[in-house]
Amino acid sequence: MHLLTQSKNYELRVDMEDFEGQKVFAAYASFSVGPESEGYKLNLGSFLNGAAGDSLTYHNGRRFTTTDKDQDSSDSNCARSAYGAFWYGVCFEANPNGIYAWGPSPHAAGVQWKTFKGFDYSLKTMTMKIRPRPVVATGIGTTAITEAW
Numbered sequence: 410m411h412l413l414t415q416s417k418n419y420e421l422r423v424d425m426e427d428f429e430g431q432k433v434f435a436a437y438a439s440f441s442v443g444p445e446s447e448g449y450k451l452n453l454g455s456f457l458n459g460a461a462g463d464s465l466t467y468h469n470g471r472r473f474t475t476t477d478k479d480q481d482s483s484d485s486n487c488a489r490s491a492y493g494a495f496w497y498g499v500c501f502e503a504n505p506n507g508i509y510a511w512g513p514s515p516h517a518a519g520v521q522w523k524t525f526k527g528f529d530y531s532l533k534t535m536t537m538k539i540r541p542r543p544v545v546a547t548g549i550g551t552t553a554i555t556e557a558w
Contacts, residue, residue: 411449414441418542421453422558423505425461425522425535428512433525435459436558440539448472448480451496462524464502471496492518505535 421440426432439454450472456463472480475494479486487497493506502523510519510531519531526532538558 410442411444414539419539420542421465422538422540423459423461423465423503423522423535424538425525426533427526427530428533433459433461434558435461435463435465435522435524437465439542442473460525461522464523464525467498467502468496471498505537507531 419440421437423435423437424432425434436457436459437454438457439452441452443450443452450470451468453465453469456466471482473494474481474486474488474497476486476488479488481487481497481500483490483497483499487500488494491497491500491504491506492508493504495501495504495506501521504519504521507519507521508531512531513529514531520535521528521531522535540558
């Protein structure tokens with residue numbers, strides 16, 4: 410991911426769906442992953458929009474934690490307690506790599522997005538998509554995102 414996201418400017422969209430069929434998303438202005446020497450740090454731009462709300466900004470600047478490489482800020486290994494690797498702090502507001510459960514689930518056990526369904530609901534699906542940022546000059550020396558996903 411580091412090599413891929415260093416070649417261009419990317420934006421991120423996270424799509425999710427609950428077990429009742431409600432589909433929402435969260436969009437971010439930029440996304441990249443740092444090198445191994447920085448612990449594959451998450452570099453995330455500002456939250457742009459989406460009914461899912463912003464549960465990922467908390468993870469910005471965090472190193473990637475796995476069960477065998479604890480790089481989070483917690484006294485325990487968040488990848489172990491949340492059942493999946495991610496850019497954890499103490500521990501998460503988003504947990505896309507948690508265990509797959511059906512709807513209501515114990516705190517920190519499922520696929521979760523705090524600002525959408527909270528910590529006690531495991532989502533049916535969550536996908537994280539990146540693409541090169543589609544930009545055009547606005548005429549005043551800045552750029553603006555122009556395309557829909």
